[in-house]
Amino acid sequence: QKEVEQNSGPLSVPEGAIASLNCTYSDRGSQSFFWYRQYSGKSPELIMFIYSNGDKEDGRFTAQLNKASQYVSLLIRDSQPSDSATYLCAVKPGGTSYGKLTFGQGTILTVHP
């Protein structure tokens, strides 16, 4: 089992729809969870981070965390063509793991007009 797994893509949604990106992780000791966006040919850009169970909202983005189910998700409301990118779920492992984030393989999102 991979340490961090994301729903296989690519994911295609129409403009204005809600895009739902999912991620599961295997380390129950994980404490911090991050969503990054990576445009083709660019470096990852931090969208949100979440530590506590429940929802965290930032503009059109909502991160959801369920530690019991070892599940984290990202919802993008009112999706725009500019949201088309690869979305990376990253988890900070438990224990002494300075600086290390474990990334999922990414989900490619395409928002079509």
Place this chain on the structure above:
Amino acid sequence: KAGVTQTPRYLIKTRGQQVTLSCSPISGHRSVSWYQQTPGQGLQFLFEYFSETQRNKGNFPGRFSGRQFSNSRSEMNVSTLELGDSALYLCASSFRTGNGYTFGSGTRLTVV
């Protein structure tokens, strides 16, 4: 506020050579991590430095090494390059680990 700066942006090297990549973190950030990104393996952690000390290391061979200077700037070195080392090398800095990392633009290394 300047972001994370990586130099050079592109490199082409021959098998067997060595290479040094540079990273200047965001001002005030003392933690610097390095990652390798390839299409097949995705983003993989190489190592992390804080106050000139390597605190964590990923599962890479000893050919991959790094260091951090007193001004928090960091370098990574790859010796005896192999074709499989061709990748995008990303540096990321953080003030507090829990707040996530800001990535630089990366160095695209091609080994021929």
